[in-house]
Amino acid sequence: MYMRHFFRLFSAMAGPRPVVLSGPSGAGKSTLLKNLLKEYEGVFGFSVSHTTRSPRPGEENGKDYHYVTREYMQASIDKGEFIESAVFSGNMYGTSKASVQAVKDKNLICILDIDMQGVRAVKTTDLNPIYISIQPPSMNILEKRLRDRNTESEESLQKRLDAAQVDMEISKEPGIFDIVVVNDNLDDAYGKLKDALIEEIKKVQKNNLS
Numbered sequence: 001m002y003m004r005h006f007f008r009l010f011s012a013m014a015g016p017r018p019v020v021l022s023g024p025s026g027a028g029k030s031t032l033l034k035n036l037l038k039e040y041e042g043v044f045g046f047s048v049s050h051t052t053r054s055p056r057p058g059e060e061n062g063k064d065y066h067y068v069t070r071e072y073m074q075a076s077i078d079k080g081e082f083i084e085s086a087v088f089s090g091n092m093y094g095t096s097k098a099s100v101q102a103v104k105d106k107n108l109i110c111i112l113d114i115d116m117q118g119v120r121a122v123k124t125t126d127l128n129p130i131y132i133s134i135q136p137p138s139m140n141i142l143e144k145r146l147r148d149r150n151t152e153s154e155e156s157l158q159k160r161l162d163a164a165q166v167d168m169e170i171s172k173e174p175g176i177f178d179i180v181v182v183n184d185n186l187d188d189a190y191g192k193l194k195d196a197l198i199e200e201i202k203k204v205q206k207n208n209l210s
């Protein structure tokens with residue numbers, strides 16, 4: 001009884017559990033998380049990563065990513081400012097401590113969109129997120145969606161497809177993810193994602209109302 005009370009108090013102090021969305025490039029992570037941020041404003045907050053890749057048309061510095069140089073990013077990593085960082089498709093990506101803290105300070109559920117290297121690194125921290133894998137229905141559909149997105153050069157597209165193959169294999173290993181959502185029909189996938197998060201969503205809504 002006493003222990004249960006203690007744990008409840010402890011988890012309330014720690015705030016809501018973060019959510020990690022991972023999965024191959026083109027699986028639909030950004031699309032799904034943008035829907036969540038829109039439908040549940042005041043519940044979710046996005047952990048804005050740093051990257052050395054160039055912004056795509058429509059992307060905003062400080063909103064989608066913090067776009068930085070390699071020199072700046074490496075110096076910040078060396079100073080210990082990052083929870084994790086990785087090289088993906090020739091560019092550096094990383095989650096700064098400040099990005100996650102900014103979301104936690106607002107008492108929101110922090111969403112991290114990170115690759116498999118990031119997932120492994122986060123598992124060694126005390127972040128304790130819910131791990132969700134977003135997977136495409138097939139390699140062919142993934143390739144079509146990535147091509148239709150029209151954001152990548154042929155070289156970048158091939159690198160993403162190679163990484164996707166590895167990602168899809170690793171994601172089958174039991175124990176890495178709490179939930180796997182196959183993004184075939186978007187509305188169905190979004191429904192499954194919401195179902196997986198509804199407990200945490202309700203907790204935050206209740207806390208932020210009281």
Ligand SMILES: Nc1nc2c(ncn2[C@@H]2O[C@H](COP(=O)(O)OP(=O)(O)O)[C@@H](O)[C@H]2O)c(=O)[nH]1
Pocket residue numbers: 022023024025026030049050053084085086088093094095113114115116117118119160
């Ligand atoms: N480890 C890690 N991966 C990240 C981070 N930010 C983004 N990524 C991953 O980097 C990969 C490439 O992201 P991006 O260039 O936006 O391309 P997209 O996935 O094709 O939209 C994706 O798998 C992201 O999940 C980060 O801070 N850390």
Ligand SMILES: Nc1ncnc2c1ncn2[C@@H]1O[C@H](COP(=O)(O)OP(=O)(O)O)[C@@H](O)[C@H]1O
Pocket residue numbers: 023024025026027028029030031032145146148149183184185186187189
């Ligand atoms: N269920 C779906 N059906 C068809 N197209 C989709 C679906 N989900 C996402 N897309 C499209 O596929 C592309 C890749 O999705 P995106 O969210 O950018 O993936 P990720 O963030 O995982 O790289 C985008 O152009 C997006 O509009």
